[in-house]
Amino acid sequence: MAILKVCGIETEYGIVTRGFEVSPVASSSMLINAYAGSMKQKIGWDFFDEQPSVDVRGAVTGVSYPPEIETHLVNAVLTNGARYYVDHAHPEVSTPECLTPSDIVLYDRAAEEIVRQSIVSVNRLLPEGQEIGTFKNNSDGKGNSYGCHENYLIARELSFGRLAAQITTHFVTRQIFCGAGKVGSENGAPEVPFQISQRADFFEEEVGLETTVKRPIINTRDEPHCDPQKYRRLHVIVGDANMSEVATFLKVGTTSLILALIEDLQYPDWLVLRNPVSQIRAVSHDISLTTMCELQDGRKMTAVEIQQQLLETCRHYLLTHDDPTSGDADKILLEWGSVLDCLESSPENAADRVDWIAKRRILEGFAERHGVASLSAQLRAIDLQYHDMRPDKCLALRVGLRTLVDVDNVLRAITDPPINTRAYFRGTCLSLFPQNIVAANWDSIVIDTGDEILRRIPMMEPLKGTRAIVGDLLASTTTVEELLLRLGATDSPGWDPLMMPEPGW
């Protein structure tokens, strides 16, 4: 049976300096330090369990470029359970682990506000005439791309080969509702005035370990950040960062449902694409949505038709299976069906929720009003400014995108963790005992009690450490020594309080 789709999003933001020049690593560090400086205590990241170069396929022949761990760069863990750090010359926010796509939207929005607050804080520290700016997009329009990665918890027992073959069809076609839109093309792709996705031009392989060159549609990084006997983390690098909340919701919601389908062996075997690498570009380059995608059995369908088939399969699946998104399934099906109806008949009616359509609407209007040629600097500026994180400049904030989350909840999510994953334990410990926490990462917290040895609390189970399980314990604990005692801490290497049976946890 499919497991609950615990998920998270990591977004690399574009960064620029105006009025001064430093390296992007330096400007990203300044940005994050300006924000982290306002926290009670800056908690570092613990790299103990990081293994980004482990490949799900085991030993693979040929040249491969495993990702590097940059332990010397700025890293902060936030009380909402998120990680805010410098990654490959970009500021990046990883949301805490969330149980539902709705929570992903909430924490992705909180991340945006964290970045906005960081801009205000750092620019106050800079001299007159100097400032740092950030953008939530995935391309500089000059052949450089940076990612918005999704992560989904999946069962270890699932065959990775089957998973890769089947989910690829969704990754190639889902861009019709979660593409962020881009003026022009890059990376040697044929020239187009406008395309659906920011990222599609950068995918050159079907399956692989790389994330910075020769990017694969399916990334094989095998780094579960939890019990490796039970789980994998599917690391999805193929998506665009969305300004639209509905697009983020659909991106994560539809993917979660389809992953559950695959886990339960309910995915239609025939719905697998031939040549997905060329087709991901073809779909992105066709704003008329009429391109036929070829399946392995020779059948041809448009991306909209493939998505309609996936929707119907998920609808049918949910009649007999539990909701893997913990309560969001009905809403996902509703939004998914609605957006596909629009895309099929009148795509312009999805301008209130699909980024590429909203962006195209203003690009076309502007070009017509001012008689501007395609690919001009002004249109590229509109493209870029759509993603500008400055509220007084951001165009996405002006085009009438429908929202899903309440502003007060977003503000709360800047500091408060989700209550129904282990992020609750991480974030609450950080709030309660900032002076005693030396470092933290996804699956452990390192505590300094003042003794000679540091104590590590492992958290290998993503759905333990929730408020329902540890809320009372944390609320009635006043010191870390007491916390360790009540968790039954031992020196045994296999000790993990989150793995202990309830009650007690």
Next chain:
Amino acid sequence: MAPRDIADYGRNMAEQIRKTTAPTGTSSPQAGGDQEISSKSGQRIKDELDDLLDEIDEVLETNAEDFVNNYVQKGGQ
């Protein structure tokens, strides 16, 4: 910056934004908005886009060429 300032800043930012210049005829799926589209006049849709384009003219970076050329991002995943 005091936490209170941050909260106020966030609220102001969040409320300032997300203005309701949604394209006419679009709405949440619950409202069955897609059927309403035909009843909206073409002139109204055009007026809304005109208002939006007026605002974009106001906030668009004055030197588009520099703005675009200066945006170079290397070393991403």
